Amino acid sequence: MTALTAEIPAPRRIASVMRIHVANPWPTAILPWLVLFGVHGITWSIWALITHYAGDSLEPDAFRYAGGVSWLVIYMMVIAIQAMNAGFRFAMGFSATRRDYYAGTVAFFAAMAVVYALGLGVLAMVERATDGWGLDGSFYAPAYLYDEPYAVIAFHYLALYLLFTAMGALIGALFVRWRAAGLYLYFAGLALAVVAFVWWALDAGDSLVAFFRDNPIEVVMAWTLPLSAALAALGWLVIRRAPTRA
Template structure:
């Protein structure tokens, strides 16, 4: 008697491999996320250097400038907000394709979050390295503080890296949530979500003002390390990541 083996269904790849495939999907075109940001960063930094140089020449030399003349600069923060915008764009461009090639919403979402976390860590590492170079060159010879402005220049490199990672993750998860809203409800949902977020921010500022809590907040920030203060944002980051998945799990790949 001949026994015929029944065909068996193929074993699904492990979760790690499926998530990594989603990461590779976002990294397939390196220009938007791995190359262009650094080119823009270089352009912004170059413009700041040019302005600092013109001011220095007009003042008759560095010796005629205040010690902190170029210590307050927000140019480095653009890359953190870029993470938020990129999260919305990445999800709007790749969600339909991901489902079309058989990815589940969970695997795609986890891979998207992982990719953004990798980017946040990479950008923060680049900022920390350049801040060290900035310190060694005495602010590019002009006392400038572009990569570590204000009090950040006094922090160890690992703390500067950590602060930028935490800030980047917070904005990235906000972007992921808004991206999920876009995928599910398109422009109308996105506009309503941004409006609701603006209302929450204004309400929070109003509550802080009416309860005279700004002094207490300033005292807390002044008496606790920046690392500890930044760590308190991680629950908000996790909440944003969870909210994004809850929205995306029922999204359909509509045109």
């Protein structure tokens, strides 16, 4: 850390890193909403066609299981991976520390998670107020979120986005430090974790099913927060010794 960098308060250094990610808002703040509204429009058109041709034979809850919002969390995970890789050495060139860069990147995506959670919650309320866009559909609050209040819907998306962006930050950190070998390490560890989870789930059986059945969605999603924090902490442990040059 240079003497000049040391004189700048940590919050300002972290805010400077966040501004690096804000410099090009298109991939994180503009394009996702445009694509989302486009998918919504296409979905609504399909609902309208089905309603027209099905007539009275259409089931009342036929459009309550749309998955059009789910792609956003995968998209934001990919953006987090790219941001970690693309901006790291650029920020290092401006005398940012690894700690500042990682903290600023994680803070940026946490802020984006809040924005998307609040926005999707508002859209879910508009959807509910318009009787599912006039077709009894459920695009922004499908299935298990259909009857939930605004706070629960927003918290659900917040927890989901934090989980996937923390995962993206870890993958990006692995790539920055070890390049392709880091990705091999991650996917090998992920495969082992999935196998271990399936083994545990089969052994847990009814108790696991009871957990999801007996607990409200906000409690279930709250359990993802420690995992998100662990992934973010692991990402820091990886990137704290990453080389500043390729």
